[in-house]
Amino acid sequence: MKYFLKRAGFMILTLFAACALTFFLMNVIPGGTAELIIKHTFVGLEESVTEEQINQVSSRYNLDDPLYLQFFMWVKEAVLRGDIGTSYVFKKPVLYLLTLRLPATVQLAGASMGLSVVAGVSLGIYSALRENRISDHVLRVITLFGVSMPGFWVALLLILVFSLKLKLVPVSGYGNLENLFLPAAALSLHSAAAIMRVTRTSMLETLGQEYIRFAKAKGLPVWKIMSRHALKNAMLPVITVIGFQMGSLLGGAVVIEKIFAWPGIGSLLVDSISARDLPMVQGCVLAIVTMFLLVHFLVDMLYTHLDPRIRYG
Amino acid sequence: MKNKSSPLLILLIILLTCAILVTSGCSSTKESEAKEAISGLEVTSGSEAASQPEGGSEADSEASTLVLGEMWEIDSVDTINGGAGTLICEKAAVTETLVGANEDFSLKPGLATSWEQLDENTWEFRLRDNVVFHDGSRMTAEEVKFTLEKVIEANSKVASMLKVDTIEAVDNYTLKIKTTEINPILPGILHYPDTAIISPSSFDAAGEFVKPVGTGPYKFESFDERTRVLTVVKNENWWGGEVGLDRMVLRGIPDPNTRAMAIENGEVDFTVDVPYSETDRIDAIDGINVEKYRTPRVYKLDINLKHEPLEDVRVRQAMSYAIDRYGIVEHVLYNVGEAAAGPFLPTMVWANQSLSPYTRDLEKADELLTAAGWVDTDGDGIRDRDGKTLKLNLMTYSARPGLPPMAEAMAAQLKEAGIDVETEVMEMGSIDDRREKGNWDLYLAAYNIAMVPDPEYILTNWYITDGPDNGPGYSNPEVDALIKEARQITDLGERYKKFNDVEAIVYEEQPMIIVAYYGCAIVKKDYVKGYVFDPTAHDYRINAEMYLEK
Numbered sequence: 062m063k064y065f066l067k068r069a070g071f072m073i074l075t076l077f078a079a080c081a082l083t084f085f086l087m088n089v090i091p092g093g094t095a096e097l098i099i100k101h102t103f104v105g106l107e108e109s110v111t112e113e114q115i116n117q118v119s120s121r122y123n124l125d126d127p128l129y130l131q132f133f134m135w136v137k138e139a140v141l142r143g144d145i146g147t148s149y150v151f152k153k154p155v156l157y158l159l160t161l162r163l164p165a166t167v168q169l170a171g172a173s174m175g176l177s178v179v180a181g182v183s184l185g186i187y188s189a190l191r192e193n194r195i196s197d198h199v200l201r202v203i204t205l206f207g208v209s210m211p212g213f214w215v216a217l218l219l220i221l222v223f224s225l226k227l228k229l230v231p232v233s234g235y236g237n238l239e240n241l242f243l244p245a246a247a248l249s250l251h252s253a254a255a256i257m258r259v260t261r262t263s264m265l266e267t268l269g270q271e272y273i274r275f276a277k278a279k280g281l282p283v284w285k286i287m288s289r290h291a292l293k294n295a296m297l298p299v300i301t302v303i304g305f306q307m308g309s310l311l312g313g314a315v316v317i318e319k320i321f322a323w324p325g326i327g328s329l330l331v332d333s334i335s336a337r338d339l340p341m342v343q344g345c346v347l348a349i350v351t352m353f354l355l356v357h358f359l360v361d362m363l364y365t366h367l368d369p370r371i372r373y374g
Numbered sequence: 375m376k377n378k379s380s381p382l383l384i385l386l387i388i389l390l391t392c393a394i395l396v397t398s399g400c401s402s403t404k405e406s407e408a409k410e411a412i413s414g415l416e417v418t419s420g421s422e423a424a425s426q427p428e429g430g431s432e433a434d435s436e437a438s439t440l441v442l443g444e445m446w447e448i449d450s451v452d453t454i455n456g457g458a459g460t461l462i463c464e465k466a467a468v469t470e471t472l473v474g475a476n477e478d479f480s481l482k483p484g485l486a487t488s489w490e491q492l493d494e495n496t497w498e499f500r501l502r503d504n505v506v507f508h509d510g511s512r513m514t515a516e517e518v519k520f521t522l523e524k525v526i527e528a529n530s531k532v533a534s535m536l537k538v539d540t541i542e543a544v545d546n547y548t549l550k551i552k553t554t555e556i557n558p559i560l561p562g563i564l565h566y567p568d569t570a571i572i573s574p575s576s577f578d579a580a581g582e583f584v585k586p587v588g589t590g591p592y593k594f595e596s597f598d599e600r601t602r603v604l605t606v607v608k609n610e611n612w613w614g615g616e617v618g619l620d621r622m623v624l625r626g627i628p629d630p631n632t633r634a635m636a637i638e639n640g641e642v643d644f645t646v647d648v649p650y651s652e653t654d655r656i657d658a659i660d661g662i663n664v665e666k667y668r669t670p671r672v673y674k675l676d677i678n679l680k681h682e683p684l685e686d687v688r689v690r691q692a693m694s695y696a697i698d699r700y701g702i703v704e705h706v707l708y709n710v711g712e713a714a715a716g717p718f719l720p721t722m723v724w725a726n727q728s729l730s731p732y733t734r735d736l737e738k739a740d741e742l743l744t745a746a747g748w749v750d751t752d753g754d755g756i757r758d759r760d761g762k763t764l765k766l767n768l769m770t771y772s773a774r775p776g777l778p779p780m781a782e783a784m785a786a787q788l789k790e791a792g793i794d795v796e797t798e799v800m801e802m803g804s805i806d807d808r809r810e811k812g813n814w815d816l817y818l819a820a821y822n823i824a825m826v827p828d829p830e831y832i833l834t835n836w837y838i839t840d841g842p843d844n845g846p847g848y849s850n851p852e853v854d855a856l857i858k859e860a861r862q863i864t865d866l867g868e869r870y871k872k873f874n875d876v877e878a879i880v881y882e883e884q885p886m887i888i889v890a891y892y893g894c895a896i897v898k899k900d901y902v903k904g905y906v907f908d909p910t911a912h913d914y915r916i917n918a919e920m921y922l923e924k
Binding site: 090091092093096097099100101102103104105106107108109110111113114117150151152161164165217220221224225228231232233234235236319320321322324328335337 | 447449450452455456457529530531534599600601602625626627628629631632635636638639641771773801802803804805806807808819820821822825835842843
């Protein structure tokens with residue numbers, strides 16, 4: 062219990078730090094906030110903005126206040142009323158916009174994570190068991206491709222094969238299980254490959270241990286050795302990698318969302334940054350950091366399950 | 375004894391169930407919504423208030439439902455606050471403007487049948503008396519006044535262009551607009567889609583925008599805020615006559631490659647701007663047809679006249695001669711566009727027809743640069759003068775796909791003339807920052823030239839000494855005087871003559887190099903009939919005559 066409280070405290074602190082950092086960094090990058098908001102909402106990217114318009118928007122959103130005061134007001138509203146602001150561009154509450162976009166992101170990230178874990182772990186184990194045979198080499202070459210190919214290219218390739226040639230799934234869109242297949246596959250390829258490589262190495266290391274050899278000598282069947290003895294010990298580094306992959310999934314989602322017209326928060330975040338839509342950026346960062354922290358919390362909990370020697374407190 | 379195999383199983387089960395729950399949980403509802411949006415059986419909407427369910431048998435709606443792959447993400451349908459004016463007016467054909475425009479950009483009646491200038495600052499518009507909003511109410515001067523006032527309040531750009539003092543509904547079908555100063559382009563501004571007329575029932579009791587209730591050939595049916603699919607249906611009572619399609623489904627597909635593959639795969643019937651390099655290949659596919667048009671937008675290169683080598687007109691002319699406009703159009707834009715002379719399309723009624731694009735002439739460029747004192751003394755291929763090399767930076771952005779490759783091509787061509795150009799593709803905020811600080815030489819951008827169908831708007835913005843879009847810092851008293859004189863002239867012929875003179879001067883002085891006219895590739899299935907390209911639209915305009923012949 063004490064550990065949980067401490068952990069929750071750290072999470073809140075991390076969230077606060079992330080928000081503060083985002084807020085101040087957003088104000089350091091070049092380009093006037095008011096000017097870009099106007100360009101993205103009304104006048105068009107290439108058109109000029111008048112001094113009068115800038116003043117209007119600045120006073121409407123209190124952009125002339127000192128930075129620390131702006132940030133303080135934001136935190137105050139967020140903590141006291143749970144109101145994380147209204148988007149400058151969409152003119153709607155950030156929370157509402159997040160509830161529209163978050164399900165799509167969670168769906169995509171969840172499905173990709175599931176795919177990567179299942180494919181990565183099982184192929185990793187298979188590869189380790191078939192060490193130095195043809196299938197192991199083939200799989201290793203494939204993973205090498207997986208880690209080195211850029212996501213957008215994989216995405217286009219997948220569309221070409223599965224949509225245009227095989228006519229199995231639609232090219233883009235959102236709302237359908239079949240819509241999810243390609244973006245999730247494109248997004249998970251990199252993670253799956255990374256997880257598989259770690260699983261294979263870790264598995265090989267474990268299989269070389271004394272107690273496995275003893276189990277073999279005892280005459281235990283392979284599946285029993287694997288499930289009872291090897292897997293559990295081999296999984297620790299794998300779990301760590303899975304946790305980190307979550308971050309790259311959220312980052313990689315930006316490109317994938319654009320290609321598949323997937324209405325998640327990745328593309329929303331990028332658009333909001335270029336429009337200097339500060340409350341929206343803050344909201345997206347808050348959501349992404351929260352997800353990331355939760356996954357890591359889950360990972361830490363799994364550690365204690367896998368290795369009883371690890372104890373938090 | 376402990377159960378030894380459980381932890382891994384637990385991990386896998388947790389992750390798998392999470393993934394499955396998340397995907398299936400969300401998709402079961404989404405699936406039906408999306409299917410409904412496409413087939414039109416029943417419509418659900420993200421915001422309840424915005425839905426307006428309507429029946430229709432599956433067979434007939436499938437036969438005449440056009441699925442449109444729009445080039446930007448559809449985030450909003452709010453024509454007043456949400457920046458959706460162009461989408462709702464030109465692409466969804468839900469709203470209409472008071473003033474229309476012909477192919478040559480001359481004005482024609484829209485919801486207003488005629489207009490006249492009563493005195494310097496007063497305009498009177500006669501409205502059509504047979505126009506009914508989609509909510510069944512009649513469009514009168516009161517509603518027009520309501521819309522214009524709403525737009526002026528929310529949209530500072532439109533407000534600054536209209537310069538309205540008061541708007542008065544004289545009678546049911548007469549509207550009087552007083553401006554704060556003489557404003558001959560007022561009717562032209564009322565062609566701008568953001569000024570399209572909507573019914574007050576577009577707002578709820580609290581004054582919040584709910585849905586666009588317009589007068590156009592199509593009625594707003596639903597906008598799903600989650601899937602971001604916009605659906606419109608035929609307006610049986612359109613004042614303009616028959617409407618060709620029963621229904622239109624608009625889906626935003628921002629990636630050009632995805633748009634290309636979506637139409638190849640038969641998911642959309644109509645889309646625009648697939649990658650330029652792909653247009654010929656896609657056109658060759660059976661059943662798909664690609665048409666290339668010019669749109670009212672130009673690629674132009676701003677030149678920072680405050681930087682020493684560039685203040686010399688000979689250097690600018692030399693650069694213009696060094697750039698191969700025709701080559702760029704053919705090999706970079708794949709003929710989606712056209713080589714340009716002045717800022718206006720030659721088809722525009724006010725364009726100076728006597729100008730023709732600078733053709734590439736490296737000898738002439740060499741003469742001009744040598745005369746300006748820039749010669750290659752050390753034989754490294756780059757010209758220099760007084761120990762300084764002719765080195766420039768060129769910034770551009772990637773939001774329009776033609777820009778970065780165009781910048782590269784231009785840099786290579788300028789290098790052949792002995793000018794070393796370094797290109798930088800940047801984010802808009804950084805570009806603004808650099809421009810403000812004066813820390814730039816060349817800036818390649820794509821500008822809209824007919825937001826208002828009149829030359830005054832662009833010429834004032836670009837070339838007058840304190841013009842808001844005069845990035846180069848160009849100042850020519852003769853140009854200033856000509857534009858100011860022309861602004862006061864209401865006779866169109868006289869007006870255009872003065873503006874032609876301005877065009878001729880800036881053609882000579884090249885404070886900005888106009889490279890090419892922007893193009894638009896319309897990609898549609900062969901069974902989409904009746905489409906007529908409207909060169910006055912921002913990207914494309916859906917016309918009421920379109921129908922499907924399946």
